[in-house]
Structure formats: C-alpha cells, structure tokens
Amino acid sequence: MIERAARARLDGGQQVVEIRVHGGYHPGAIIARAGVPLRLIFRRDDDDVCSERVVFSAPRLERRLAASGSTTIDLPAQAPGEVRFTCGMGRYRGHIEIVAERAPSIMARLWALGRSTGSQ
Numbered sequence: 001m002i003e004r005a006a007r008a009r010l011d012g013g014q015q016v017v018e019i020r021v022h023g024g025y026h027p028g029a030i031i032a033r034a035g036v037p038l039r040l041i042f043r044r045d046d047d048d049v050c051s052e053r054v055v056f057s058a059p060r061l062e063r064r065l066a067a068s069g070s071t072t073i074d075l076p077a078q079a080p081g082e083v084r085f086t087c088g089m090g091r092y093r094g095h096i097e098i099v100a101e102r103a104p105s106i107m108a109r110l111w112a113l114g115r116s117t118g119s120q
C-alpha cells in the first residue's frame with residue numbers, strides 16, 4: 001500500500017521525524033532537507049523480530065531498537081539523495097528522500113545581485 005511521504009519537521013538546528021514500527025515503518029516514506037541533521041525517533045509497537053534492528057544505507061549504520069519506548073537515531077546532515085532503511089533481513093523497508101532547499105526565486109536573486117554590484 002502506498003503511503004504518503006511525511007516531511008521531517010524543523011526543530012531548532014535539526015529536523016525530526018517520528019516513526020512507528022508496526023508490521024513495517026510508518027511513515028515508510030520521508031522527505032527531509034539536505035544539509036540539516038536528521039533525528040529519527042523510532043517507537044516499536046510490535047514484538048516482531050523485524051522490529052528489533054534497523055539498518056541504514058547512508059551512512060551505513062545499524063541500530064537495535066528498544067523493545068519498549070523510543071529509540072533516537074541521529075543522522076548527519078547529508079547531500080541530496082536517497083537513504084534506505086530496512087530491518088535486519090530487509091522485510092520492513094523505508095526510505096528518506098533528501099532534497100535540496102528550494103532555490104531562492106529569480107526575483108530574489110536579481111535583487112541580491114543588484115545590491116552586491118549596485119552603483120554608489
């Protein structure tokens with residue numbers, strides 16, 4: 001089933017997303033900004049063996065998720081791209097789309113250019 005991608009929320013100097021683990025990852029599709037550290041807060045809601053470990057593609061890391069309560073995993077600021085995460089055997093799957101901040105508008109850039117090269 002297709003799930004809508006959730007956008008990580010900005011919280012101070014980082015972005016945060018909470019993920020419920022129950023027969024899979026919810027949300028399983030996340031959109032995050034490039035260049036800002038990303039904190040993932042996993043909360044296990046089942047005792048399936050698939051919920052015990054989570055493995056990330058970039059950076060490559062593997063973490064054990066607490067049986068109850070939440071487990072926080074901090075990912076460093078990254079370039080645009082895709083990060084995949086799965087359970088130990090790849091049955092639960094999620095992905096994070098890391099996207100560049102929207103470029104400033106043409107008008108804003110022209111205005112800035114005019115300021116930096118403007119006559120005195």
Ligand SMILES: [Cu+2]
Nearest residue numbers: 050087089091
């Ligand atoms: Cu598994």
